[in-house]
Amino acid sequence: MKYKKHLLFLPIVFVTMLVLIFSNTCNAAEKEEGFNAGPFIIEHVTDNYGWHICGDGDKSVTIPLPIMVFDNGHFVAFMSNKLHHGEAAYKGYAMGWGDQKGAIVKLADDYTGELVEGTTYPVDHVCKFNISITKNVCALFISLILIAWIFLAVAKQYKRRPDQAPKGLQALVEPVIVFMQEEVINPSLGKHAAKYTPYLLTLFFFILLNNLMGLIPIFPGGANLTGNIAITGILALITFFITQFSGGKEYWVDIVNTPGVPWWLKIPLPIMPFVEIIGIFTKPFVLMVRLFANITAGHIIVLGFISLIFIFGQMAPALGYGVSVVSIFFYLFMGCLELLVAFIQAFVFTLLSAIYIGMACGNEETPEIAK
Amino acid sequence: MELIKPSFGLIFWMLIGFGILFFILAKFAWPVITKGIASRNQKIQDQLDEAAKVHAELENLNVKHEQMLAEAKAERDSILNEARAISANMKEEAKVAADKEAQTIIEDAKKAIHFEKMKAMTDVKNEIANLSIEIAEKVMKEELSDKEKQEALIQKWVKDCNLN
Numbered sequence: 407m408k409y410k411k412h413l414l415f416l417p418i419v420f421v422t423m424l425v426l427i428f429s430n431t432c433n434a435a436e437k438e439e440g441f442n443a444g445p446f447i448i449e450h451v452t453d454n455y456g457w458h459i460c461g462d463g464d465k466s467v468t469i470p471l472p473i474m475v476f477d478n479g480h481f482v483a484f485m486s487n488k489l490h491h492g493e494a495a496y497k498g499y500a501m502g503w504g505d506q507k508g509a510i511v512k513l514a515d516d517y518t519g520e521l522v523e524g525t526t527y528p529v530d531h532v533c534k535f536n537i538s539i540t541k542n543v544c545a546l547f548i549s550l551i552l553i554a555w556i557f558l559a560v561a562k563q564y565k566r567r568p569d570q571a572p573k574g575l576q577a578l579v580e581p582v583i584v585f586m587q588e589e590v591i592n593p594s595l596g597k598h599a600a601k602y603t604p605y606l607l608t609l610f611f612f613i614l615l616n617n618l619m620g621l622i623p624i625f626p627g628g629a630n631l632t633g634n635i636a637i638t639g640i641l642a643l644i645t646f647f648i649t650q651f652s653g654g655k656e657y658w659v660d661i662v663n664t665p666g667v668p669w670w671l672k673i674p675l676p677i678m679p680f681v682e683i684i685g686i687f688t689k690p691f692v693l694m695v696r697l698f699a700n701i702t703a704g705h706i707i708v709l710g711f712i713s714l715i716f717i718f719g720q721m722a723p724a725l726g727y728g729v730s731v732v733s734i735f736f737y738l739f740m741g742c743l744e745l746l747v748a749f750i751q752a753f754v755f756t757l758l759s760a761i762y763i764g765m766a767c768g769n770e771e772t773p774e775i776a777k
Numbered sequence: 778m779e780l781i782k783p784s785f786g787l788i789f790w791m792l793i794g795f796g797i798l799f800f801i802l803a804k805f806a807w808p809v810i811t812k813g814i815a816s817r818n819q820k821i822q823d824q825l826d827e828a829a830k831v832h833a834e835l836e837n838l839n840v841k842h843e844q845m846l847a848e849a850k851a852e853r854d855s856i857l858n859e860a861r862a863i864s865a866n867m868k869e870e871a872k873v874a875a876d877k878e879a880q881t882i883i884e885d886a887k888k889a890i891h892f893e894k895m896k897a898m899t900d901v902k903n904e905i906a907n908l909s910i911e912i913a914e915k916v917m918k919e920e921l922s923d924k925e926k927q928e929a930l931i932q933k934w935v936k937d938c939n940l941n
Contacts, residue, residue: 452779453787508779536786543790550794557806564813569820583810603811604803612795636783640791702780 441720443713451630451705453508454541455486455501459625466491469625471544475499475510476535486538494520495527502532510536545629546637549616557611586610586756594760598652598767602760605648609641610756617701617748621741632751633701635694642694645759650686653766661686689762693755700751704744711736906938 457469470487477499484496492501498516502509506529514528521527539547556575563576572580591606592599616637619627631637661682663672671678711733719726913934917927 448780453784508782508784534785536784537789538786539790540784540786542787546787546790546794550798554798554801554806557802557810561806561809561813564809568813569817580810580814584814587811587814600811604807605799607807608795608799608802612798634783634787635781636787637791639783640788640795644795698781 441713441716443710443717446713447706447709450709451633451702453634455489455538456491457541457544457625457629471539471541473499473510473538474536475533475538477512477533490520492521494518498530499533500527502529506532509533510538541629542631542634542637545616545619545627545631548626549612549619549631553608553611553615582611583607590753590757590760594757594764595767596764598764602648602652602763605644606756606760609645609759610752613641613697613755614748614752617752618745620701620705621744621748630702630705632697633705635698638694638698641697641755642690645693645762646687646690648759649689649762649766652763654768656768657766689758693758697751697755700747704740704747708737708740708744711740 455473456471459467459469461467468487468491470485472483473486473489474481474483476482482497482499484499488494488496489499489501492503494500495513495517497518498513499510500513500521501507502511510533512530512533514530517527556579560576560579563573567573586607587599587603591603595602613632616632620630620632622628662679664678664682667678715726715730715733718729917930
């Protein structure tokens with residue numbers, strides 16, 4: 407009861423801040439070349455070399471992040487603010503443009519300084535081994551530390567107070583763990599559950615926490631990590647490898663000689679085996695695309711609503727403020743929806759991973775939940 | 778295209794980072810947490826079972842207790858009845874004894890009375906005799922002046938007295 411008042415106050419402050427920040431951005435954008443929603447949205451859902459917080463152009467506040475590349479056997483590292491959002495080069499290194507957008511390119515000469523518009527800078531090569539700590543990598547590290555800290559703290563609580571009622575963080579996390587174990591992992595994997603529980607729980611909480619962090623609009627969150635195809639791809643790939651390596655003889659026999667299918671689908675032309683083999687790869691591929699698309703779509707919609715403010719603001723500032731009310735309303739609605747999606751997508755990814763692994767293990771109890 | 782083009786750096790860091798996270802959690806967090814939950818569940822189940830057992834035992838004990846109570850009541854009743862019988866018996870006996878005593882006392886009293894009466898009678902007789910003699914003497918002193926007559930008369934009276 408005591409906090410209710412403050413809770414009501416919070417969204418008001420939040421909305422005001424958003425409006426102020428974006429109206430600032432809008433004015434800055436207007437002065438230059440006008441607001442263009444497409445690149446604005448894409449820039450926000452993809453990776454960046456710096457962590458942009460607010461403002462635009464020279465007035466922007468950006469956390470510089472280290473750029474690290476192996477170039478011709480040399481390890482080159484410098485902070486991203488030296489590149490001025492791609493408007494400058496440092497020792498011949500610059501952010502790629504056009505086809506090389508998002509990459510670090512080496513210019514023909516070791517040029518340091520501003521890249522003047524209209525001048526052509528010949529590109530020598532694209533740096534292949536680019537392990538820069540980008541915005542997403544930084545968000546990844548933050549979330550990894552956070553997850554490790556949460557669960558080590560919870561584990562410590564279990565050690566320190568064995569067989570006691572859960573308390574604090576433990577009480578928050580335990581029902582989720584128990585739910586995942588009893589509703590997803592155990593029914594899908596049966597007697598093999600204990601072996602795969604650590605991976606599936608790590609997977610679930612990694613996706614969940616990053617989904618939620620992605621919904622926070624400012625610094626520690628805001629990176630579209632689970633909406634990045636590299637991240638979802640790696641997660642799907644790990645599930646793929648675990649599935650294949652835990653697959654017993656029965657699993658492979660079922661793929662080559664699918665039971666319950668007419669013989670003429672197998673013998674002259676191996677249609678069914680072909681479909682099954684494709685299925686091995688489509689399953690993780692779908693996992694990858696589903697998570698990526700869901701999270702990115704959510705971010706794009708939210709950014710779309712925010713962009714509307716500036717599109718209308720360009721026509722007339724008053725119109726922009728008027729639209730902002732509607733936009734913020736829709737933004738809040740989408741935020742709630744995204745909150746739901748964050749849980750659902752983490753759940754679905756883990757559930758399907760568990761089912762795929764369970765099917766490979768030859769767990770007979772699987773179909774009940776798979777239906 | 779940038780949106781669906783996985784970048785090398787992110788893949789690299791993701792593999793390392795997720796690997797380390799998985800290693801740390803799989804080694805230090807998940808076993809402790811799952812074991813902790815399982816152990817607590819086991820403990821709760823054990824305690825529930827224990828409670829059920831204790832409850833059953835208590836019920837059993839209650840039944841036993843009631844049985845014992847009933848037995849004790851029965852025993853008490855029997856003891857009481859016995860005591861009552863004994864006391865009644867004793868009363869009867871005492872009554873009989875008292876009656877007997879009374880009878881003997883009465884008898885004794887009667888005897889004593891009879892004895893006393895006899896004694897008193899003898900005394901009275903003697904007194905009367907003495908008185909009679911005294912009277913007779915006086916009468917004789919007056920009537921008998923002649924010695925012979927006197928002797929004869931006395932002889933006669935003495936005879937009469939002895940016969941009596």
